Amino acid sequence: MEPVKTFDADVIVIGTSIATQTVLLPLLKTNARILVLEGGDYELTPFGNNLTFSDERGHYINHHWGGHWLRQYGGASRVWNGFSAPLENWDLIGIDGRPKWPLGIDELEKYYRISAPVMGEDPSVANLTKYNIAQEFVDRPYIIMDPALAYADAKPLLNNKNVELRVKHNVIKFTCDDSGSFINGIWYSVEGTVHFASVKKNTKIVLGAGGLGNAQILLQPAANRRVAVGNEFGLVGKTLMAHPHIAVGEGFIDPIVVRKPTWAQVNYKKWLPAYIIGADYKTKLKLLNASVSLTISAIRPLSPNEEAVQDFYQKKWRKKLELYTLYARTEQLPNADNRIEIIADKNAAGLHKLKIYCVFGARDLMSLDTTTRMLSEHFLKNKLGVTTVDNDAIFLKPWGWAHPSGITRFGTSPKESVCDHTGRVWSYQNLYLNGSSLFPTVGYANPTWTIAALGMRLGDHLVAELKKGT
Template identity: 25%
Template sequence: MAIIDARTLPDASPIEADLVIIGGGMAGIALARELAGGPLQVAILESGGMEIDGENQALYAGSGVQRAPGNPDRPFDDYPIQSRVRALGGSGHVWGGKCAPLDPADFAERAWIRHSGWPVTREAMQPYYDRACDLLEIARFPLERQPSTDPARQPLALDAADGFFPAPRAFSKFSGGVDKAAFDAFRTRFAEAPNITVYLHANVTKIRRRDAEIVGLDVACLSGQRHTAKAARYVLAVGGIENVRLLMASENLGNRHDLLGRFFQGHVTYSADGDAEAEGTAVTISRDTPMELYAPAKRGAHCVIGADLQAQARLKTGNFTATLFRATTTNPDTKAIARAGGRLAGRGDGQVLGYFAMAEHFPNPESRVTLDPDHKDSLGMPRVRLTWVYGEQDYPDLERSVAGLADALGASGEGRLCWSIPRDKLLAISSASRHHMGTTRMHADPTKGVVDPDLRLHEASNFYVAGSSVFPTSGIANPTLTILALVMRLADHLKRETVQ
C-alpha cells in the first residue's frame, strides 16, 4: 500500500492491522514479502528512515564488555551502536552478502556441549533454506555434499578420516554494501502490495499485554508524536540485542524463567600476522595446483574448512572453520605471511596462504544483555548493557580444533598449519562480527527457552520473535540465511493459523 513517515501522522494516530511486524530489517522485510498479496493486512513499524541517520543510530548506544578466562577484560562500549543499523533494511545496509546454512552438527544435541540442540533438524530446515536462497538469488545449498568437477577447485583430502570438509559460502547481491540499487528494490518494492504498509520513524517503546495476550503497542517518534498499534498477532524482529531490550522494557515480558537476554553468543575471528619473533596464522599447502575453491582471486563463492559432527565428537569440540585467503605485501595485516609465501614459492615448494579461525561460542547463561536503568535514550528507553562472556571451555576448544586441523593436514600430506596466538592474547586480538544470537532461544520446554519451536513467545499466545536471537547455538555460518529460512517457516505457520 505505502511507505509512510509516522512523523507526518496526526498525534495519537491508531495503526491497525491483522499482523504488526516490529522491525524493518532483513527478517521483517522477508516476512512481509512472504505475506504480500495475501489476505492479511500487514504493518511494519521501522524505527529508522530510509537511510542511516545519526540521531536514529544514537538510540542504540549502550555499554559493553567482553570477558574470557585468563584474559584481561576488554571494554566494548562501542559495539552496541556500531554493530547494528537503524533504517529500513536494517543491517542489510552494511552486510557483505555472505550466505551459508548452519551445518547438521549445529542442530544436534551434543553431549559434550551444555545447552546444545535445536527443536528442529537440519533436514527439516532444507526446504526453507531453499526458499531463502531463492529470495536472495543465490544457488541453493544441498543437504548432501556435492563433488567438484572443476580441476581448479578440488578440495583438500581431509574429509574421510578426519571429518574436516569444504563448507560452501556464497554471496547475495541484496546488500547495501554490494549492490545498492538491488538492495533498495529489495527493501521497498514489496510495500507496493495492497496489504502491506510500512511506517518509518515508528519506535515501539512498550508491548502491552492482558494475561497471555498482547493487546497493543506504544509507538513514539523522535519528533514527539505518540501513536498506538494494534493487531491480532505480532512479530518482534529488531535484532538479537533490541529484541531483549524491548521485551525487558515491557514489564520483563518473556522472562518468567530468567532466560531472557541470557546465552548471548557472537562470532569472532582469530588471526595474526607474523613478525621477527613469531610466525603468523598461515597454512603451508603442499600442492602447487590452484586453491580457487578456498581462496579465489576475486570475491565470490568459495569454501571454508569446516569440522563436521564426526570431527567434533572425536575432538570433543564445537563447530570450527578456517577461512583461507591470499596474503599480500600491500596489506599491512598480512605482510609477513606474504613474504613467507614468496620465499616458499621461490623454492618451488608449495604455497602459503593466510587463514583466520572461527570457533563456536558455546551457550553461556552468564553471557547476557541487561538493561541499564540509570541511562536512557531520547525516547526514555533504558539503554542496554552487554556482558559478552566466554566460558572455561571456549578457548581450549578453539586450540583443540586448530590442532585437529593441523594434524589432519600433516597426516594427509596436504600441508602444515601455524598457530601462534597465546591463549591470554586471544580476546585482545579477536575481531567481532555483527552477529547477536541466543538471547531469546527457542526450546519446546518453557523453562529452557523464551520462544517455542514455532517462534511463539511462551508467555503470549499471539506474539512471535524472529531473528538470530532465537538460535539455541551459534554455529559458525553468517546468520542471515538461517534467519530468513526461519522466517519462511514462520510465514507458513502464520498462513496456516489464518485459515484455521
C-alpha cells in the same frame, strides 16, 4: 504519519531487516492487512544512529554491538555483507550439554532451499547441510554475500494496497490483557515523542528488531505488573553468544586446495574456501564448531627462515606453494554470564539502554586452537601445506563480529526458552519473534541465511494460522 488509537491490522511486523522481510514474503501473497513499523528512516540519520549505543563490556567494546545494529529501513543487511553458511545437524541436536533446537535439519534444510534466492543463490547451496560425518576434515566453503543484501527500496511495500509502512516508529514495549494471554497494546515513539496504540486480540505481532533489539523491548519494565511483558520466565537477555573471528596463523599452501570446492556440484557465484572438522571427530574430541578459511596473505617480504621453509617444502613435494592466512570463525558456548541487562538511562526513543556482557570462555578458545592445529597437521600429512599457529592471536587477542544470538531462544519448554518452536513467546497467543536471538546455539558462520530460513518458515506458519482464523 499521525498517531492512531488502534493499530488495525491482521499482522503487525516490527522491523524491516531480513528477519522480517522474509516473514513478509509469504504473507504478501495473501489478502492479510499488514502494518510494518520501522524504528529508523529510509536512510540512516543521526537520531537513529544514536539509539544503539550501550555500555559494552568484555571482548566486544567501543560501540561494536551498536555499530552492527543499524536503525534504518532494511537494517544492517543493507550495509554489511558477509560469509554465510548453513547450520548442520550437529549444531541442532544438543551435543555435549548444548541446548537442542526445536526443529530438525530436514525442516531447516527445506527452508534454506526456499530462502536461498533471497540470498542471491541457487537452492542447491543447501547441500551444505549434510556431508560424510566420518571425515576428519570437510571442505565447506562460505557463500560470499557481495554486494550486501539490499532492501533499500521500500517501493514493493509502499505499492502494496494491503501494507501500511510507518518509518521512524520505535517500538518501546508491549502491554497485555488482564489474563496475560494476548498482547493488547504497543507503546512507541516517533522522534522521541511517545504514543500508545491498542492492538486487537486476533492481530499477530512479529518482533524482528535485531539480535539485541528483540530482548531490549521484552526487558522494558511494565507500569502495572512485576515482570516485563514477554519476560515472564526470566530468560530474556540470557546466554548471549557471538562469533570469535581470529587470524589463527598462516602458511605455505598448495593453491589446488583453494581453487574450487572439492564437491563442486554447487554453482556458487562467489565463495570462500574453508574447512570444518567432521561431526564424528568433533563429538569424540568435545570440540565446538569452528571453520578455518584460507585467503591469500597480504604481500610482504618473507623472512630468511620463511623463504627457507617455502623452498624446502616446494622441492620436497615438487609443487609450488603460496602464502595463505588461516582465518578461523567459531561458535561460542551459551553461558548465562554473557547477557544483556537494561539500565536506568533511556535513549532518545524512550527505551532503557543496555548493559552488555560478552566474554569468550576457555573452551571457546581451546576448541579453536585444537581445530587449527588439527588442520595444520592434516595439510602437512597430505603434502598440502605447512603452517604456523598464532597462540597470542587465539588466546590473548580474541575478537570477532557482533552477531548477537541466543538471548530470546526458542525451544520446547518455557523452563529453558523464551519462545516455542515457531518463535511464539510462551505466554502470549499473538506475539512471535524472529532473528538470531532465537538461536539456541550459534554455529560458526554469519547467521543471515539461517535468519532468512526461519523467517520464511514463520511466514508460512502465520499464513496457515490466518487461514484457520486463529
